[in-house]
Amino acid sequence: MTVLEDGGREFAAEIAGRRREPARLHLDMVGGRVVQVDLMRFVAFATITLIHVGWVETKDLNVHSGLMLLLRYSLPFFFMTSGYFAERHVHESSAYLHRVVLRLAGLFLFWELVYNGIHFFVCDFGYRAMPTTPREILTYAAITLNGGGVAFHLWFLPWLAVSLTVFMILRRFGWRAVWIGSALLYALGLAVGPYNEFTGLYDQVARIFPEPAAFTARNGPFFGPIFIAFGAWVARHGDRVASVPAGVPEATFLLGLAVFALEASFISLHGIKMLSGFNFLFGSLIFAPALFLIVMRRSVGPVGLGLARLGRYALGMYCIHGLFTLVYIQSHPAQLRLQEPIADTFVTAALVVTGSVAVTLVLARISVLRRFVA
Numbered sequence: 001m002t003v004l005e006d007g008g009r010e011f012a013a014e015i016a017g018r019r020r021e022p023a024r025l026h027l028d029m030v031g032g033r034v035v036q037v038d039l040m041r042f043v044a045f046a047t048i049t050l051i052h053v054g055w056v057e058t059k060d061l062n063v064h065s066g067l068m069l070l071l072r073y074s075l076p077f078f079f080m081t082s083g084y085f086a087e088r089h090v091h092e093s094s095a096y097l098h099r100v101v102l103r104l105a106g107l108f109l110f111w112e113l114v115y116n117g118i119h120f121f122v123c124d125f126g127y128r129a130m131p132t133t134p135r136e137i138l139t140y141a142a143i144t145l146n147g148g149g150v151a152f153h154l155w156f157l158p159w160l161a162v163s164l165t166v167f168m169i170l171r172r173f174g175w176r177a178v179w180i181g182s183a184l185l186y187a188l189g190l191a192v193g194p195y196n197e198f199t200g201l202y203d204q205v206a207r208i209f210p211e212p213a214a215f216t217a218r219n220g221p222f223f224g225p226i227f228i229a230f231g232a233w234v235a236r237h238g239d240r241v242a243s244v245p246a247g248v249p250e251a252t253f254l255l256g257l258a259v260f261a262l263e264a265s266f267i268s269l270h271g272i273k274m275l276s277g278f279n280f281l282f283g284s285l286i287f288a289p290a291l292f293l294i295v296m297r298r299s300v301g302p303v304g305l306g307l308a309r310l311g312r313y314a315l316g317m318y319c320i321h322g323l324f325t326l327v328y329i330q331s332h333p334a335q336l337r338l339q340e341p342i343a344d345t346f347v348t349a350a351l352v353v354t355g356s357v358a359v360t361l362v363l364a365r366i367s368v369l370r371r372f373v374a
Helices: 003-020 035-054 063-070 074-087 090-121 134-147 152-171 175-192 202-208 224-236 238-243 248-269 284-296 302-311 314-331 334-339 342-364
Strands: none
Touching (some): 035 284, 035 302, 035 342, 063 248, 074 224, 074 284, 090 314, 134 152, 152 175, 152 224, 152 314, 224 238, 224 284, 248 284, 302 314
């Protein structure tokens, strides 16, 4: 055997060995943080801001309602990034859950006091009057805990805590329990929420909620756990994510978005719900995780790195942006927003995002307030 032949065989063996090596998910890391995850946190915040300033009431498919459908990956993103962090602390699940729940409770209480203080003593946001009797106080507190009350966007904080708790409990029994339990909750949420007119549960919902047509089951333990589970699964099985063939996540995203849009159109066409009011449908389980995979598999450029740094404060920005959107929504009702050029919606959202970022970064420099934005 010649040296050339021997070298050729060694080279062929090396190439074959490389082909047998499993694919690896190469994440951008800065200071021990995953850049892609922080980037998604900021994008989710900015997207939710765009939803809040651009939300309209219509059953017609137009540029405004179409935009609302396209942006519905934002809440799943927040849940999935929470699940990603949760899985990285699975070795200390109880302690981690305790820390996160206390932090979310602190954020919720602090910002509810801020918003209610402004509403009652500074600027009337057009919400309920100050409760005076014990019954009114209990009712006000229950409504606030369930849906955020005057700070409508803060509904997310308590239900994120509940969804994380559900996931952590199911996680103790293995991944099969996680997927089965979270899938059952998701199906139940669709049955009592978006599809309640077709499942015969609309009348039951109407007995509990004064505006059953607007009930989406978003405020509850139904939809969060499965997206938290998906984020946790990605954190645990990054190699499988890397091995997904190129183009598959993108095709899956388009398919899921089409399914979501068809579902929303069907429900709105055959019922009384508005086309732009759906947060979660079956299609969400397809297009939101697919978009999550697309971001996780791509390297982040200089602009993305800058946004990812801001993403560390995304939850604080989320809490703060309502100060701007409440004023805007009060002066621009849904029907008026429907008549405005879509470009104005993007400009307004950009201004709200900029204002929220500025306020958050200022508060982050004040030691006593940093914990409420970081």
